[in-house]
Amino acid sequence: MIFRILALGDVSGPTGVKAVTDRLYDIRRDENIDFVVCNGENSAATNGIDARTGNELIKYGVDCITTGNHVFKRREIREYLDETKNIVRPGNFPPEVAGVGYTILPEKGLNILIMNVLGVVYLEPLACPFRTVEKMLRAAQGKYDISVLDVHAEATSEKIAMSHYFDGKIDIIFGTHTHVQTADERIMPKGTGYITDLGMCGPDDSVLGIKKEKIIEKMMMHTPVKFDFAEGPVTLHGAIFDYDTEKKRCVDVKRFKM
Numbered sequence: 001m002i003f004r005i006l007a008l009g010d011v012s013g014p015t016g017v018k019a020v021t022d023r024l025y026d027i028r029r030d031e032n033i034d035f036v037v038c039n040g041e042n043s044a045a046t047n048g049i050d051a052r053t054g055n056e057l058i059k060y061g062v063d064c065i066t067t068g069n070h071v072f073k074r075r076e077i078r079e080y081l082d083e084t085k086n087i088v089r090p091g092n093f094p095p096e097v098a099g100v101g102y103t104i105l106p107e108k109g110l111n112i113l114i115m116n117v118l119g120v121v122y123l124e125p126l127a128c129p130f131r132t133v134e135k136m137l138r139a140a141q142g143k144y145d146i147s148v149l150d151v152h153a154e155a156t157s158e159k160i161a162m163s164h165y166f167d168g169k170i171d172i173i174f175g176t177h178t179h180v181q182t183a184d185e186r187i188m189p190k191g192t193g194y195i196t197d198l199g200m201c202g203p204d205d206s207v208l209g210i211k212k213e214k215i216i217e218k219m220m221m222h223t224p225v226k227f228d229f230a231e232g233p234v235t236l237h238g239a240i241f242d243y244d245t246e247k248k249r250c251v252d253v254k255r256f257k258m
């Protein structure tokens with residue numbers, strides 16, 4: 001049996017959430033999707049993620065939400081992270097903070113392990129992402145059938161290094177955070193399905209989802225500006241991974257853009 005996973009890149013702002021919730025039912029049906037994971041850390045109207053957008057994404061067909069460096073931007077997210085099994089935050093935050101770095105969700109008789117980690121190059125100096133993922137794999141050992149990792153990171157080199165380090169040890173690895181889809185999807189030498197960045201589910205006429213005028217002002221004037229999400233047409237970006245339950249590995253990965 002082929003178990004098909006759709007991974008969607010950073011869902012950005014209200015128009016991004018609306019595009020996902022409007023289209024996901026049809027996408028799931030047309031593409032024979034068994035499981036959907038999306039990065040939702042920019043889904044709230046004021047950046048970050050809140051219970052409203054989290055619940056909305058889950059209600060309309062997202063099975064698991066991963067996050068990243070903006071996860072704690074909204075204070076109320078802490079309770080939500082502790083209460084909800086379908087959302088993870090980077091596992092390399094200190095253990096005292098709310099939420100968990102991995103979850104195991106059942107689907108079609110299989111247990112799907114979803115892990116989330118934050119890169120440390122050009123980002124917060126959190127615990128080593130490599131060792132954090134090793135720790136999560138050890139903790140989940142024997143409890144899952146398919147493993148998925150979202151590396152939320154700025155540097156392409158860090159994501160590629162992780163894909164090599166965990167090649168053959170994790171079934172599916174994808175990167176998020178840059179909001180720009182990369183064209184390097186592939187099956188790694190030892191069998192891991194990989195892409196460096198899924199891209200964004202957010203407004204096309206923007207700079208990474210934010211109103212272009214605001215970003216240009218910030219870059220030209222070097223004075224503080226309020227980042228507002230742009231609106232208008234949205235392209236959903238991500239990747240579709242096919243996991244073969246007989247071969248017990250990912251056999252195909254293709255970029256998704258709609």
Ligand SMILES: [Fe+2]
Binds near residue numbers: 177
């Ligand atoms: Fe991010």
